[in-house]
Amino acid sequence: MKSAWIDAHRGAHGLRRLCALLGVSASGYGAWQRGGQRQGLNDAQLTLLLQAIHAETGGAYGSPRMVRALRARGLSASKARVERLMRAHGLRGRHRRRYRVTTDSSHRLPVAENLLARDFRPSAPNQVWSADITYLWTDEGWLYLAVVLDLFNREVVGWSMRARMDAELVISALDMAHARRRPPPGLLHHSDRGSQYASHAFEQRLRRYAMRCSMSRRGNCWDNAPTESWFNSFKHERVFGERFPTREAMRATAFEYIEVFYNRKRLHSTLGYRSPVEFMQQWEARQRRDQTVA
Incomplete structure (x- = not known):
């Protein structure tokens, strides 16, 4: 035992x-x-x-x-x-809840075309990132979580939490992702049409990082399905059924889920039941092996 x-x-x-x-x-x-x-x-x-x-x-x-x-x-x-x-023995996985649309795309800011077109399987890392925001309730009020996923290995490469859902929230998540990965020019960044992603400040940040902008069609959550799925997993595995007395308690939960559990340990069905980090490490090992043979 x-x-x-x-x-x-x-x-x-x-x-x-x-x-x-x-x-x-x-x-x-x-x-x-x-x-x-x-x-x-x-x-x-x-x-x-x-x-x-x-x-x-x-x-x-x-x-x-x-x-x-x-x-x-x-x-x-x-x-x-x-x-x-x-x-x-009463061991049950937490059940998923239905997706709720939370994006406010009723603005007059310019939006980008849907260049991703639901092609969620890039052939290498740092080719396509997807991003989104979700709402999280605490006893102190709302807290907003923005994440950036690399669709190649579904890793959360950047994330940010703020009490206000503004452009700085998504810029901070993008800055973290860029600092961690340092992707080459031409990366495709996909998001919904929310005002935060359509803002001039965020558009300028994408230009600074030489990234191309792609946005989902109006009211179509399936155009950004991997990120919506990630939020669903996070909420039903860590949030639903729990009480968070402070925003700091929610931040601690998000940190543990993203940096300790999800990226490094959680078995992902899309990745052949490997964690995002394990999937990336195996891909990098194959790349080094192929270069040695060549």
């Missing part, structure tokens, strides 16, 4: 530290792991591991991602068995 818990948390805390904490020898853990991979876990062991993953992910995973998380640890269990044990 202790070894199963160690296996679920070794990535975050280190094998030696967990073994020392729980009084398990490294050789004993290794023997358990080899036996588990060869013979499979019994229901009690598997349940403990599922509970650990459930706690580690904040209840984000339903049975399909649980199965993938087990495989990533070198263990296997059928979806039916995982569903049975999760149901028996």
Whole structure:
């Protein structure tokens, strides 16, 4: 049982530290792991591991991602068995809610054409970024979150939170993304037609970074589906059903989700059930290998 818990948390805390904490020898853990991979876990062991993953992910995973998380640890269990044990022990992934349109495009600012045209699969990083804003309620009032995704590996490369939904909110998120990635000229930046993205200040920032501007059609959330999907995941995995007494509490939750969990750990179905960082690392390794061969 202790070894199963160690296996679920070794990535975050280190094998030696967990073994020392729980009084398990490294050789004993290794023997358990080899036996588990060869013979499979019994229901009690598997349940403990599922509970650990459930706690580690904040209840984000339903049975399909649980199965993938087990495989990533070198263990296997059928979806039916995982569903049975999760149901028996009250482990349920958080359910999604319906999308609500929040964009205000009733302005007279200039808008760009939809150059992206729902082509959400760029062939390399820093070719297409998508951006959007969402509303988050706290006891102190509204807080607004702007994110920038690289559609290649669905990583949040930039984000910003402010109590006001103004142009500075989206400019700050773009500045973070640019500072982190330093993309070459010509990157396509896609957003909705909100006044923040259509503002002169944001347009000037895009020109400074030599980025091309693309915008969704009026009232069509599916033109920016990956970013809408990201907000849906964040809200149903961390926000819905929780109370946030302060804006700072919401900021801390967003930081943990983006920088600790989502980018580095969350298994993404579009990426073959790999995290955005893992997907990028594997792509970069292939690029280096191909260059060496050439």
